[in-house]
Amino acid sequence: MDMNFSNAQRAEVLTAALPYIKKYNGKCIVVKYGGNAMINPTLKQQVMEDIVLLWLIGVKVVLVHGGGPEISETMKKLGKQAQFVNGLRVTDKETVDIVQMVLAGKVNKDLVNLLQMKGGHAMGLSGIDGGILEAVVKDEALGYVGEVTKVRTQPIRDVLEKNYIPVISTIASDRQGNTYNINGDTAAAYIAGALGAERLIMMTDIAGVMMDMDDPDSLIPSITVSEAEKLKEQGIISGGMIPKVDCCVEALNAGVNNVVIMDGRIPHSILMELLTDEGAGTMVMKD
Numbered sequence: 001m002d003m004n005f006s007n008a009q010r011a012e013v014l015t016a017a018l019p020y021i022k023k024y025n026g027k028c029i030v031v032k033y034g035g036n037a038m039i040n041p042t043l044k045q046q047v048m049e050d051i052v053l054l055w056l057i058g059v060k061v062v063l064v065h066g067g068g069p070e071i072s073e074t075m076k077k078l079g080k081q082a083q084f085v086n087g088l089r090v091t092d093k094e095t096v097d098i099v100q101m102v103l104a105g106k107v108n109k110d111l112v113n114l115l116q117m118k119g120g121h122a123m124g125l126s127g128i129d130g131g132i133l134e135a136v137v138k139d140e141a142l143g144y145v146g147e148v149t150k151v152r153t154q155p156i157r158d159v160l161e162k163n164y165i166p167v168i169s170t171i172a173s174d175r176q177g178n179t180y181n182i183n184g185d186t187a188a189a190y191i192a193g194a195l196g197a198e199r200l201i202m203m204t205d206i207a208g209v210m211m212d213m214d215d216p217d218s219l220i221p222s223i224t225v226s227e228a229e230k231l232k233e234q235g236i237i238s239g240g241m242i243p244k245v246d247c248c249v250e251a252l253n254a255g256v257n258n259v260v261i262m263d264g265r266i267p268h269s270i271l272m273e274l275l276t277d278e279g280a281g282t283m284v285m286k287d
Helices: 006-026 041-056 066-079 093-117 154-161 183-195 227-234 241-253 269-275
Strands: 028-033 060-065 120-127 133-137 145-153 165-169 171-173 177-182 200-202 221-226 258-263 282-285
Touching: 006 269, 028 041, 028 165, 028 183, 041 165, 041 200, 060 093, 060 154, 060 258, 066 093, 093 177, 120 154, 133 154, 145 183, 145 282, 154 165, 154 183, 165 171, 165 183, 177 269, 183 241, 183 282, 200 241, 200 269, 221 227, 221 258, 227 241, 241 258, 241 282, 258 269
Parallel strands: 028 060, 028 200, 060 165, 120 165, 133 171, 200 258, 221 282
Antiparallel strands: 133 145, 171 177, 258 282
């Protein structure tokens, strides 16, 4: 930060943010946290600062996190090889135990700890706690990878009501007590939809939806659902961006006001998105 920033300039920045603070005060924002912003220690600190700042100005922030790299690393330490089918982790009984241990244990508590170090009050939950996420087998070939069938928001609302930041790891259970690994983006879309969130922010490792994947300047600032379908047909939205955009559409259909696919590699991108007129990334909106 430029230390020559005068107090007058600081005051100006704060007053410019005022309409946005007013807009989001008391509103629910779901942040899907993953990718580089989760691995890079500096970015991690900045994301936590952003979330605590939003919480302090009265935004009800719900943090939904994955932890793919940490899971793979732990599996490697335990001598287990990660297998993927169409980008989804094959999860046998032993792997789902590791997923639960890493996500609901280590990653979740590290994030809660960090938020508290930054001055926030946070409460760690998993999709299993209070039956937040119920699931069934998505595809026999993938093992314990779940398809969400039900979201119970009451435990999340209870935590928000007591003025904590809920930090949710994306595992689920079924009626027989089996544990499932749930795709983080999908879980965030379902949770945001069930909460009727004002906005869902999906942090990724690219600038957003681009006309040309190799040119960050070709970023599309906003698209509607039908425009997204056209871009998929044209092959502009392709590869790993397809499931991301599908999750955005799912969230909109479920009742979220709007969704932003955002570059998590940019410092303080969450604050830029919510508290400035510039935004960061691609906003996906209903038609």
